Amino acid sequence: MISYLYNILLFIVTIYALQYPVPVSKCPGEDSLRKCLDQYLFKGPVNFRDNYTAYNKDIDFEYDKLIIHFPVAFAHPIDEIDVQNAINCAVKLNIPIVARSGGHSYEGYGMGDKDCYLVVDLVTLNKITVDTVSQTVVVGTGNTLQSVELVLMLELAD
Numbered sequence: 001m002i003s004y005l006y007n008i009l010l011f012i013v014t015i016y017a018l019q020y021p022v023p024v025s026k027c028p029g030e031d032s033l034r035k036c037l038d039q040y041l042f043k044g045p046v047n048f049r050d051n052y053t054a055y056n057k058d059i060d061f062e063y064d065k066l067i068i069h070f071p072v073a074f075a076h077p078i079d080e081i082d083v084q085n086a087i088n089c090a091v092k093l094n095i096p097i098v099a100r101s102g103g104h105s106y107e108g109y110g111m112g113d114k115d116c117y118l119v120v121d122l123v124t125l126n127k128i129t130v131d132t133v134s135q136t137v138v139v140g141t142g143n144t145l146q147s148v149e150l151v152l153m154l155e156l157a158d
């Protein structure tokens with residue numbers, strides 16, 4: 001019985017430890033940013049702090065969690081138009097903006113260098129096209145070396 005309770009406690013502590021202490025306060029321009037992205041018809045998901053689960057998952061994507069800044073939101077563009085619209089809104093509202101690709105920066109720069117950046121997460125822009133005739137590869141910014149290597153290996157095998 002005691003070990004049963006102990007396991008439940010351990011489980012709860014583990015779950016809690018996976019969460020980050022997201023500030024409940026709002027960032028400057030947060031409400032205007034929501035409105036702007038709506039106005040510009042931003043298509044991908046945008047995770048603000050109040051969407052705790054999704055926001056935490058976006059933080060957890062960082063490879064090295066030694067340095068964590070809490071962005072105003074993580075925007076996930078599905079195409080180049082979305083990227084442009086995210087930048088347009090951030091510039092208009094004077095909100096600092098940062099691109100994140102692989103999330104491997106040791107210093108956590110994919111989330112900016114302080115709180116309240118708008119993170120434009122480019123992970124979904126991961127298309128790779130190989131043109132063997134012109135010997136040219138176009139690689140989306142959301143790729144890691146591994147995904148690029150895999151595609152190139154398959155192409156060379158043909």
Ligand SMILES: Cc1cc2nc3c(=O)[nH]c(=O)nc-3n(C[C@H](O)[C@H](O)[C@H](O)COP(=O)(O)OP(=O)(O)OC[C@H]3O[C@@H](n4cnc5c(N)ncnc54)[C@H](O)[C@@H]3O)c2cc1C
Pocket residue numbers: 063064098099100101102103104105106108109110122141
């Ligand atoms: C386990 C591990 C192994 C590593 N091994 C190597 C290695 O062998 N060789 C090596 O050179 N490095 C290595 N690195 C370092 C890594 O390459 C750098 O940290 C690099 O910045 C990671 O790129 P990212 O796309 O993950 O960057 P992110 O963490 O997403 O971003 C880092 C910085 O680049 C900016 N940025 C990201 N995407 C874009 C974009 N599309 N346009 C403009 N700016 C952008 C961000 O705003 C941020 O300032 C390693 C890191 C780790 C954690």
Ligand SMILES: *[C@@H]1O[C@H](CO)[C@@H](O)[C@H](O)[C@H]1NC(C)=O
Pocket residue numbers: 045046047051054
């Ligand atoms: C939280 O974010 C996820 C992923 O972007 C989304 O599917 C979900 O609907 C959001 N929840 C709320 C309450 O906004």
